[in-house]
Amino acid sequence: MRRRDKHAPNTLENYLMLHDKHLREREHFIVENGIIISRISEAKRLRVVGVIRCLGNTFLKVDKTVAVSPDDWVETIRYSYHGGLSFPDNRAIFRFDNAHGVHEQHVFDPVTGEELGLPRELTREEWPHLSECLDLLEAWCLQYGTCGGSRSGEK
Amino acid sequence: MSTATDIDSELRAKVAEQMRQLEAQRNDPVFQLELIYDLFRRIHAGEVEYGVPWQEAHAAVRSGKIQETHEVCVWLMDIALLDDMIAES
Numbered sequence: 001m002r003r004r005d006k007h008a009p010n011t012l013e014n015y016l017m018l019h020d021k022h023l024r025e026r027e028h029f030i031v032e033n034g035i036i037i038s039r040i041s042e043a044k045r046l047r048v049v050g051v052i053r054c055l056g057n058t059f060l061k062v063d064k065t066v067a068v069s070p071d072d073w074v075e076t077i078r079y080s081y082h083g084g085l086s087f088p089d090n091r092a093i094f095r096f097d098n099a100h101g102v103h104e105q106h107v108f109d110p111v112t113g114e115e116l117g118l119p120r121e122l123t124r125e126e127w128p129h130l131s132e133c134l135d136l137l138e139a140w141c142l143q144y145g146t147c148g149g150s151r152s153g154e155k
Numbered sequence: 156m157s158t159a160t161d162i163d164s165e166l167r168a169k170v171a172e173q174m175r176q177l178e179a180q181r182n183d184p185v186f187q188l189e190l191i192y193d194l195f196r197r198i199h200a201g202e203v204e205y206g207v208p209w210q211e212a213h214a215a216v217r218s219g220k221i222q223e224t225h226e227v228c229v230w231l232m233d234i235a236l237l238d239d240m241i242a243e244s
Binding site: 012013016017020021024037038039040041042043044045046047061063065078080082095097099100101106 | 173
């Protein structure tokens with residue numbers, strides 16, 4: 001059976017609905033959602049930009065460009081999702097981007113934050129959604145950060 | 156306690172409002188001009204910060220002259236958006 005392409009175009013309404021639904025499903029991890037969506041009419045694009053601050057002093061910086069067709073169907077065409085830690089030191093955890101044409105994942109040492117080798121090229125199925133990046137960030141926080149301890153007062 | 160139906164209708168109302176705002180943005184020339192001005196400003200700030208004209212940004216990242224970070228990716232995406240606007244105009 002052929003699997004549905006998870007990156008297939010969607011209606012703008014569905015896209016916004018799913019965006020919000022996925023964030024709601026991760027409310028337990030999100031401290032502050034600073035995402036702003038703007039519509040750029042000349043280029044027929046949406047720009048989705050901002051920082052989502054999460055538990056354990058982690059954050060996800062998001063910048064996406066979404067193409068909008070004349071009948072309001074949308075499709076993400078460029079993105080950079082940067083997961084990081086803001087305290088006690090500012091360091092990278094991961095980054096997924098296709099800003100210069102290639103979809104790739106940058107991997108960083110969980111202790112030092114140094115980038116580990118060259119970025120890994122991603123298959124279409126591996127291109128991430130914002131929600132998957134939040135899940136990855138939460139998994140990192142549980143394994144290496146402070147999300148695995150007491151939940152009281154962390155938020 | 157909120158039910159699933161409450162959450163669903165709340166979500167639909169929020170998205171309807173978002174759709175209305177995005178449509179208003181699309182038809183607001185002042186908002187659009189501010190977006191374009193901000194885009195130019197950010198692209199120029201990147202040129203100053205990275206020491207490369209915007210037309211050479213991709214080559215500079217590929218050659219390793221500029222180290223790729225999230226901020227550099229955002230700059231490249233700004234440049235790509237400018238290219239999109241030129242192509243559409």
